[in-house]
Amino acid sequence: MSSNSPTGPSAGPGADGRSATHFVASLDETPLVETDTVQVSERPSNLWIDAWRDLRVRPMFWISAALIVLVIIVALMPWLFTQTPPNNDCHLSNSNAGPAAGHPLGFTKQGCDIYSRIINGTSTSVSVGFIVIVLTTLLGVVFGAFAGFYGGWVDSILSRLGDIFFSIPYILAAVVIMSVLSQYRSVWSISLAIGVFAWPQTARVLRSEILRVKNADYVMASSALGLSRFKILLKHVLPNSIAPVIVITTISLAAAIVAEASLSFLGVGLGSDIMSWGNDINNAQNDLRTNPQTLILPSIALSLTVFAFISLGEVARDALDPKARALR
Amino acid sequence: MSEPHPTERRAGTRTMDQPLLEIRNLEVGFQTQNGFVPALNGIDLTLMPGQTVAIVGESGSGKSTTAHAIINLLPGSGRITKGEILFEGRNLASLGDREMEDVRGKLVGFVPQDPMSNLNPVWSIGFQVEEAIRANGIASGKDVKKYAIQVLKEAGLADADTRMHQFPHQFSGGMRQRVLIGMGLAARPKLLIADEPTSALDVTVQRVILDHLATLTRDLGTAVLFITHDLGLAAERAEQLVVMYKGRIVESGPSREILENPLHPYTQRLVAAAPSLASRRIVSSGQKLSEADYHPPTSARGMDLIKAAESRAAKNEIERADDSAIVVESLSKVYKIRGEKGEGRHFKAVDDVSFTVQRGTTMALVGESGSGKSTVAKLLLRLEDATQGKIMIDGADIAHLGGRELLSLRRKMQPVFQDPYGSLDPLRNIGNTIAEPLVVHRVGDRASRRKRVSELLDQVALPANLSTRYPNELSGGQRQRVAVARALALKPEIVILDEAVSALDVLVQAQILSLLAELQSELGLTYLFITHDLAVVRVIADQVCVMKRGRIVESSTVDEVFDNPKEEYTQGLLAAIPGANFEFGR
Numbered sequence: 001m002s003s004n005s006p007t008g009p010s011a012g013p014g015a016d017g018r019s020a021t022h023f024v025a026s027l028d029e030t031p032l033v034e035t036d037t038v039q040v041s042e043r044p045s046n047l048w049i050d051a052w053r054d055l056r057v058r059p060m061f062w063i064s065a066a067l068i069v070l071v072i073i074v075a076l077m078p079w080l081f082t083q084t085p086p087n088n089d090c091h092l093s094n095s096n097a098g099p100a101a102g103h104p105l106g107f108t109k110q111g112c113d114i115y116s117r118i119i120n121g122t123s124t125s126v127s128v129g130f131i132v133i134v135l136t137t138l139l140g141v142v143f144g145a146f147a148g149f150y151g152g153w154v155d156s157i158l159s160r161l162g163d164i165f166f167s168i169p170y171i172l173a174a175v176v177i178m179s180v181l182s183q184y185r186s187v188w189s190i191s192l193a194i195g196v197f198a199w200p201q202t203a204r205v206l207r208s209e210i211l212r213v214k215n216a217d218y219v220m221a222s223s224a225l226g227l228s229r230f231k232i233l234l235k236h237v238l239p240n241s242i243a244p245v246i247v248i249t250t251i252s253l254a255a256a257i258v259a260e261a262s263l264s265f266l267g268v269g270l271g272s273d274i275m276s277w278g279n280d281i282n283n284a285q286n287d288l289r290t291n292p293q294t295l296i297l298p299s300i301a302l303s304l305t306v307f308a309f310i311s312l313g314e315v316a317r318d319a320l321d322p323k324a325r326a327l328r
Numbered sequence: 329m330s331e332p333h334p335t336e337r338r339a340g341t342r343t344m345d346q347p348l349l350e351i352r353n354l355e356v357g358f359q360t361q362n363g364f365v366p367a368l369n370g371i372d373l374t375l376m377p378g379q380t381v382a383i384v385g386e387s388g389s390g391k392s393t394t395a396h397a398i399i400n401l402l403p404g405s406g407r408i409t410k411g412e413i414l415f416e417g418r419n420l421a422s423l424g425d426r427e428m429e430d431v432r433g434k435l436v437g438f439v440p441q442d443p444m445s446n447l448n449p450v451w452s453i454g455f456q457v458e459e460a461i462r463a464n465g466i467a468s469g470k471d472v473k474k475y476a477i478q479v480l481k482e483a484g485l486a487d488a489d490t491r492m493h494q495f496p497h498q499f500s501g502g503m504r505q506r507v508l509i510g511m512g513l514a515a516r517p518k519l520l521i522a523d524e525p526t527s528a529l530d531v532t533v534q535r536v537i538l539d540h541l542a543t544l545t546r547d548l549g550t551a552v553l554f555i556t557h558d559l560g561l562a563a564e565r566a567e568q569l570v571v572m573y574k575g576r577i578v579e580s581g582p583s584r585e586i587l588e589n590p591l592h593p594y595t596q597r598l599v600a601a602a603p604s605l606a607s608r609r610i611v612s613s614g615q616k617l618s619e620a621d622y623h624p625p626t627s628a629r630g631m632d633l634i635k636a637a638e639s640r641a642a643k644n645e646i647e648r649a650d651d652s653a654i655v656v657e658s659l660s661k662v663y664k665i666r667g668e669k670g671e672g673r674h675f676k677a678v679d680d681v682s683f684t685v686q687r688g689t690t691m692a693l694v695g696e697s698g699s700g701k702s703t704v705a706k707l708l709l710r711l712e713d714a715t716q717g718k719i720m721i722d723g724a725d726i727a728h729l730g731g732r733e734l735l736s737l738r739r740k741m742q743p744v745f746q747d748p749y750g751s752l753d754p755l756r757n758i759g760n761t762i763a764e765p766l767v768v769h770r771v772g773d774r775a776s777r778r779k780r781v782s783e784l785l786d787q788v789a790l791p792a793n794l795s796t797r798y799p800n801e802l803s804g805g806q807r808q809r810v811a812v813a814r815a816l817a818l819k820p821e822i823v824i825l826d827e828a829v830s831a832l833d834v835l836v837q838a839q840i841l842s843l844l845a846e847l848q849s850e851l852g853l854t855y856l857f858i859t860h861d862l863a864v865v866r867v868i869a870d871q872v873c874v875m876k877r878g879r880i881v882e883s884s885t886v887d888e889v890f891d892n893p894k895e896e897y898t899q900g901l902l903a904a905i906p907g908a909n910f911e912f913g914r
Contacts, residue, residue, distance in 0.1 A: 022581030024591040029576065032593050046755055046798035217751035221814070224709050225765045226738040239755050 047243065051319040061315045067308035075123040084116040086275050096291040108280070108294050109287055118301045121275040125257045125305060127187050128194070132256035133249050135195030140202025141238075141245065147203065148210030148241075149233045159207070162200040170197035171259060178268040185271045194259045198252060205248050209241035216240075243320040250313035254306040261302055277302045347414075348518055348551050349375040349398070354411035354421075356390075356397050358404065367393045367406065369575045375551050377518065380542075382554040382566035382583070384598070386833035387804075390575040391555050395521045397421075398553075399436050400428050415519070433464045437512035437550075439541075441524040443504035447496040453480075453507055454492030457514070464515040475514075483510030484540050502533040509541055513548065520545060523555045530696040530860065531904040538565055557833065559602045560863075561906035563587050571595050601838035602863075653822055653854040654685040654708070659717035661703050677703045679878035681717070685871070687821070690848065690855040692865040692886070694901070695875035701858045704875075705826045708856065709743055710734065721822070739769060742815035746827035748807035752799040758785075758810055759795030765817040784813040788843060805836035809843065816847070822854045829864060841868055863905050866890055874898050 045053075055061045074081060084102065094100075094111035105114040147158035177193040178185065213219070214237050222232050263269035264278025272279060277298040284295035351373040357366040368390045375381050383391040396402050398413055398420060413420040420431060432438070440446040447456060457476040461467055467475040480488035483506040496504060505525060512520055522541070526534035542565065545552050556562050562569055563583040570580040571594065579592040590596045661678040678700045685691040695701045706712045708719060710726055719726050721737060729737055742765075745751045752761055762784055763777045772780065782792040788809040799807055808828060815823055825844070829837045845868065847853060857869055865872055865886060872889050874882040874897065882895045893899045 022585050022591070023577070023579065025576060025578045027593065032597075033574075045801060046757075048755070049798075216753075217745040217747050218753045220711060221743065221745060221751055221811070222753075222764065222768075223711060224738060224743045225768050226735045227764075227768050236753050236756075240753065 047320070051316075054319040055315060058315055058319075060311055061319075064308045064311035064315065067304060068312060071122060071126060071305050071308065074119055075126040078119045078123065081119045082113075082116045084113045086112060086116045086120040087273075089113065089116075096287065096294065105297055106293055108284065109291070110283075114294060114297050117275060117280055118277070118298055121277045121280065121298065122301070122305075124187060124270065124274060124276045125260060125302070128191050128260040129253040129257045129309070131188065131191035132195040132198065132259075133253045135191065136199040136202050136252060137245065137249055139195075139199035141206055143199070144203035144206030144245075145210060145233060145238060148207035149214055149229075149237055155207075158203075162203050165197050166200035166204070168197055170194060171262060173197040174259065174263055175266065175268050178263055182268075185269070185274075187270070187274070190260055190263060190269055191256075193263075194256055198256070198259075201252070202245060202248055205244050206241060209244055210237055213237050213240045244317075247313050247317040247320060250309055250316060254309035254313070257302070257306055257309070346417075347374045348377045348379075348416060349373070349553070350412075350414040351394070351398070352412045352414065354394070354397060354413060355409045356393055356402065356406060357409050358406045360405070366409075367575050368397070370411070371575075371577060373570060373577070373580075375519065375553060378546075378549045378551055379568065380545070380552040380554060380566040381568040381570060382556060382562035383570045383572055384556060384559050384562045385572035386557060386835065388574075389572040391557075391572050392523055393575075394572070395438075395523050395553060395555050398521065399432050399438060401432075401438075433460065433517065434515045435517050435519065437515065437517035437520040439505075439509050439512040439520065439522040439525045442528050443501050443508055444528065446508055447499075447504055449496050452493050452495055453499065457492070457507065457511055460511045460514050466515050479510045479514045480507065482513070482544060483507060485510075500533075501529050502537055505529060505537055506540070509537070509544070513544060513550065516548060517550060519551045519553065521553045521555070524557065525554075526561075527557070531862070531906075532696065532900055534561075534906070535904040558906055559587070559598050559834070564906050571598065597835055601834045651687040652684045653687040653722065654683075654691075654856065655718075655720040655723075656684070656704075656708075657682050657718040657720075659704070659707060659719065660715050661700075661707060661712070662715045676878050678707065678714075681875075681878070681880050683871075683873050683880065683883060685822075685854055685856060687854050688848070688852050689870040690857055690868055692857045692859060692869035692872040693875060694859060694862055694865055694872060696860055696901075698877070699875040700878040701860075701875050702826055703878075705743065705824050705856070705858050708824060709741065710737065735769065739818045740820055741822040741824065742818065742820040743824045743826060744808070744811045744815050744828040746830055748804040748811065748831055749799075751811050752807055754799050756798075757795065758797050758799070758802075761799070761810060762795070762814045762817055765814060769818060771818070780817065781813075784817055787816065787847065788813045803836070805832050805840060808832065808836075808840055812840075812843070812847070816851070819851075820853075822856065824856045824858070826858045827860070828857075830859060830861060837864070844868065862901055874901065 090108075090110050090112040092111045094103075094107040095109050097107045097111070099106045103113045103115060105118070108114055108117065143158050143162055147155040147162075174190070174193040174197065177196075178190060181189050181193070219232055219236055222236055223229070227235070260269060260276065261278030261281065264276045265282040267282065269278055270276045280298040281295055281302075284291075284298070288295050351371055354368055354371040354373075355366065356368040357364050359365075371390075371394055373381070373394070383394060385391040393402065393406065396406075397408055398415075400408075400420065400423070402408075408421045411421065415431070415435065420428070423431065447453070451459075454473070454476055457479055458472050461472050461475055461479070477488045477492065480492065485491055485503065485506060491499075499507065509522075509525070512522075525541070526537055529537065538561075541552075544550075552566075554562065554566050556565075563586075566583055568580070569583045569586045571578050571586070571592070573594045579586060579590065579595045586595060587599060590599045659678055659681045660676065663675045663677055665673055665675045681700075681704060683691065683693075693701045693704060703712070707714050708721075708726075710729070714727065721741060724737075726737055752758075756764075759778070759781050762781045766772060766777045766780060771777070778795075781795055785792050785794060790806065790809055790813070794802075794806075794810075799810070802810065811828075812823075828844075829840050832840060841864070844855065848855060855868075857865070859865060869886050872882075872884065872886050873880045874889070874895065876897050882889060882893065882898045884894075889898060890902065893902055
């Protein structure tokens with residue numbers, strides 16, 4: 001239909017506009033399609049497939065993923081990157097010395113190789129991060145899912161329990177726990193100390209998500225089919241509410257790494273026999289003015305690792321949130 | 329509404345012969361992930377002062393986009409790419425933000441679709457009306473409040489000065505829409521755009537609101553651009569009709585003429601499918617009685633509800649043996665709710681309801697929102713337990729069934745719910761969704777289930793390769809077909825359809841209704857059809873129960889209820905069906 005069409009509804013101000021003519025578009029211009037035809041030409045898609053298609057075109061996703069892969073390889077196989085032992089090859093004659101052959105980043109006050117210490121400290125940070133999120137996700141999903149789905153007194157008890165843990169800052173709680181457990185300082189005990197007080201966040205996010213999903217018609221349809229409540233939770237409700245948990249998990253992994261470094265920095269974290277970026281930063285703080293690289297280099301390693309996980313969480317949130325996607 | 333009303337009270341230099349709004353070759357598109365998608369392709373539209381024009385079309389036809397383009401409120405990435413929107417000769421498409429703000433409200437008023445979400449719940453009604461008055465600079469100082477009361481009184485709130493201080497949640501849907509209409513007309517705009525203003529309301533409320541809107545705009549001489557998906561409603565409320573399809577205008581002209589003599593095939597489809605215009609029950613091709621003069625609905629074109637219905641009209645009296653599938657006896661359901669002051673209160677959602685559904689027939693349960701009809705469905709499905717009364721399915725009381733017996737009851741009776749977007753799990757593909765009942769009830773092995781799934785997809789006229797697809801790739805109608813397929817997987821005897829076609833466009837609705845009729849005659853199904861839409865009842869049901877506030881007020885055969893309604897309430901419902909008073913040459 002062109003604007004100048006003489007038969008158009010806009011017959012022009014010249015014509016008597018009030019008695020509009022009966023206009024019909026020619027069929028060529030508006031070909032009629034069968035009502036409600038099925039188009040299956042496009043590739044299958046659902047939330048996860050869409051999210052992946054969205055992620056793989058984002059540079060930020062590839063940058064953070066590459067960093068994370070690198071960090072994990074370093075953590076699992078530090079010997080690929082350095083042969084220098086981090087603790088046993090320290091010579092006070094090298095104290096605070098600059099880069100030398102085979103020691104690209106120089107030496108600490110104790111004369112240890114900074115590069116080797118950073119490489120060997122990676123596994124500690126990454127282990128703490130992963131142990132903590134396994135713990136928080138397990139606790140958070142169980143508490144959040146049951147509280148949200150079953151409601152009533154189950155919800156009251158589980159949510160109040162969560163609130164008790166939530167009301168105590170997990171760093172403070174971890175400081176107390178680690179002080180009490182001073183003779184059992186290990187990657188496991190510090191992960192436990194952080195994880196035990198960090199799970200309520202996951203539980204709360206999942207609970208609210210489940211409250212939203214459990215009233216969907218497909219849940220009602222499944223109960224009308226005779227599916228048991230617990231199976232409905234597992235097969236329909238949980239899969240549809242897990243996306244935000246994945247986002248929060250990625251970000252809390254970074255937070256756990258920071259928490260370990262903080263505790264070690266405060267001297268209540270890991271023992272000096274365990275390589276840890278937090279310990280190194282702590283030991284280096286007196287030399288900040290004279291020999292800043294001993295503090296700055298492990299800090300950069302810590303920041304990059306945390307940055308990688310947080311960025312991954314951010315892009316995952318954008319990709320998984322349909323509302324955020326609609327705006328682009 | 330057909331008479332142009334003099335508008336002396338407004339000083340205007342333009343005469344009545346010049347169009348108030350003239351849209352020329354308008355093109356609008358949206359930027360999406362998959363590139364630029366055109367939404368409107370060359371829209372031409374003329375609106376004279378004081379005239380009411382209705383734009384009709386299904387969802388996605390571009391009717392709301394046209395309305396939003398006029399006041400430059402296109403959502404998200406939408407923008408006007410071509411064409412002009414001349415309002416009293418001024419091109420609105422080229423105005424800046426500041427100038428546009430002066431046009432909105434003052435010259436062009438807008439009444440949005442959903443009264444529930446378009447009032448801010450944290451501010452009182454009076455505050456929001458006063459805000460609209462101040463924003464348009466109509467009054468200032470103390471006059472604002474006075475004017476706000478006047479606006480609300482005009483909109484039909486008799487006790488406006490006291491109700492002003494109340495909050496949106498204390499108003500019913502109809503009352504909120506009155507407030508929004510009052511706000512839309514507060515600045516005495518020359519044009520009022522009403523975007524589906526009553527589609528969220530019950531029909532009886534819809535009628536009152538639209539009557540009031542018509543009176544008000546006639547008195548003020550306001551031109552109205554009325555957007556709706558309901559052809560009957562559009563024809564009843566506007567002198568001019570514009571039918572839109574896929575971003576184009578396919579037909580426009582005087583309402584009556586279009587309905588009586590639709591020329592474009594799309595309009596012909598719409599007129600044929602509109603349930604409010606049909607007269608008799610739809611009949612499936614499988615029924616011998618009407619084989620001679622019935623064409624099976626293979627395509628939308630052949631799917632003429634009216635013809636299908638008429639072919640059966642006279643022979644509709646089928647003698648059936650007294651074989652009741654569902655018997656409900658004095659059923660009651662009481663909910664505990666919180667009263668005004670937070671005290672516990674009892675609310676009777678279902679009150680002493682009794683009815684019987686014969687095997688192989690359709691019983692319709694009709695009522696407005698809050699009438700308790702959906703609660704009856706939940707009680708029947710044992711998703712909730714009745715407070716009192718008896719439900720017998722196939723002669724067995726379902727109240728105390730447990731475990732295995734309950735599971736076999738579920739096999740016998742399956743539901744289809746209203747919302748096609750909510751009733752399928754978005755993370756499971758269609759094949760798994762349809763097979764779920766088979767898995768739950770441990771029917772067959774993997775291979776036989778797959779075979780059954782393609783059989784079911786075929787039954788609901790969907791291609792078999794759809795089984796690897798996910799719900800978000802399907803349209804509302806297709807999803808509803810999938811929901812029907814899932815309900816039929818266990819070969820149930822009874823299907824409970826809770827507003828199963830209410831959310832669909834008329835053409836799709838007509839398709840689903842004929843599909844349901846087909847399946848009924850093919851499989852001998854018993855339907856309990858729950859709906860708020862009396863027009864749909866006429867084409868699908870044999871028996872009807874009219875519910876009001878938890879009680880059944882009238883119960884009879886469909887023809888009896890439509891031709892000879894006994895209760896005043898039923899009469900009101902019937903009269904409120906838009907377009908019901910039209911008689912068309914078919």
